[in-house]
Amino acid sequence: MNTNLYxxxxxxxxxxxSSDEFKHLQEMYKSVTNDSEASQMFDEFRNVQMQLQQKQMQGYDITEDEVMRAQEIANRAQENEKVTMLMEAEQRMSMTITELNKIIMKPLDDLYGSMA
Amino acid sequence: MNTNLYxxxxxxxxxxxSSDEFKHLQEMYKSVTNDSEASQMFDEFRNVQMQLQQKQMQGYDITEDEVMRAQEIANRAQENEKVTMLMEAEQRMSMTITELNKIIMKPLDDLYGSMA
Ligand SMILES: [Ca+2]
Ligand SMILES: [Ca+2]
Incomplete structure (x- = not known):
C-alpha cells in the first residue's frame, strides 16, 4: 500500500x-431542494434520464415514444430557472472532474500509448 | 477556474x-513487450476483450461461439507467466484507481446522497 498516494x-x-465549482453546485442543489416545484421537476428529469441510460446499457432499444417523453420532461424542467442553474452547475462540475481525471490518469495514458 | 484544484x-x-503500483505495472509491461510470444498473446487477449466490450456497449448480443473463443484466448494467454503477471499488475492498478476515485468523489457522493 502507498499511504502517500492516498x-x-x-x-x-x-x-x-472547497472549490468554487463544488460550492456553487451545493448552493444550486439547495435552491432546488428548497423549492418543491423545482425539485419535483428535477427528480422527474433525473429519473427519466437514468431509466433511459440503464436500458441503453442493458442493450435494449429506446423507442421513439420514450425519446419524445424524455424530451418533453427535459423541456419542462428547463423552463424552471432553478433547475436550469443546477444543470449548468452539474455540467461545470462534470467538466472539472473530466479535467482532473485527465491529469491524474496521464501516467497510464503515457504507458499504454507507448505500447500502441 | 480553480488553479488550486488543478x-x-x-x-x-x-x-x-512514482507509486509502487505504477512502477510495478511499468516493469510488467516492459517484460511483456520485450518478449514477442508474450506480447502477441497479450495483444490478442486485449483485442478480443475490447471487441466484445464494444459489441456489448453498442447493444449487440454476444454469441456463445464468441464467448468460447474469448475464453480460449484468455486461457492461452494465462499460461504465459509474463502475461499473467501483467494482468495482475493491471488489476492492482485498477483497484488503486477505484480507491482514489472513491476518495476524490466523496464530496459529490455526500451531496447526492443527502438529496435521496
Ligand atoms: Ca425534493
Ligand atoms: Ca509487441
Whole structure:
C-alpha cells in the first residue's frame, strides 16, 4: 500500500470540497431542494434520464415514444430557472472532474500509448 | 477556474507516477513487450476483450461461439507467466484507481446522497 498516494488523494478531496465549482453546485442543489416545484421537476428529469441510460446499457432499444417523453420532461424542467442553474452547475462540475481525471490518469495514458 | 484544484491533481499525478503500483505495472509491461510470444498473446487477449466490450456497449448480443473463443484466448494467454503477471499488475492498478476515485468523489457522493 502507498499511504502517500492516498494522502495526495485526500488533499485533492479537500480541495474539491472547497472549490468554487463544488460550492456553487451545493448552493444550486439547495435552491432546488428548497423549492418543491423545482425539485419535483428535477427528480422527474433525473429519473427519466437514468431509466433511459440503464436500458441503453442493458442493450435494449429506446423507442421513439420514450425519446419524445424524455424530451418533453427535459423541456419542462428547463423552463424552471432553478433547475436550469443546477444543470449548468452539474455540467461545470462534470467538466472539472473530466479535467482532473485527465491529469491524474496521464501516467497510464503515457504507458499504454507507448505500447500502441 | 480553480488553479488550486488543478495543483492538487498534478501533485496526485506525480505521486501516481512514482507509486509502487505504477512502477510495478511499468516493469510488467516492459517484460511483456520485450518478449514477442508474450506480447502477441497479450495483444490478442486485449483485442478480443475490447471487441466484445464494444459489441456489448453498442447493444449487440454476444454469441456463445464468441464467448468460447474469448475464453480460449484468455486461457492461452494465462499460461504465459509474463502475461499473467501483467494482468495482475493491471488489476492492482485498477483497484488503486477505484480507491482514489472513491476518495476524490466523496464530496459529490455526500451531496447526492443527502438529496435521496
Ligand atoms: Ca425534493
Ligand atoms: Ca509487441
Amino acid at each position: 494522502d495526495y488523494a485526500y488533499e485533492l478531496e479537500k480541495a474539491m470540497r | 495543483d492538487y491533481a498534478y501533485e496526485l499525478e506525480k505521486a501516481m507516477r
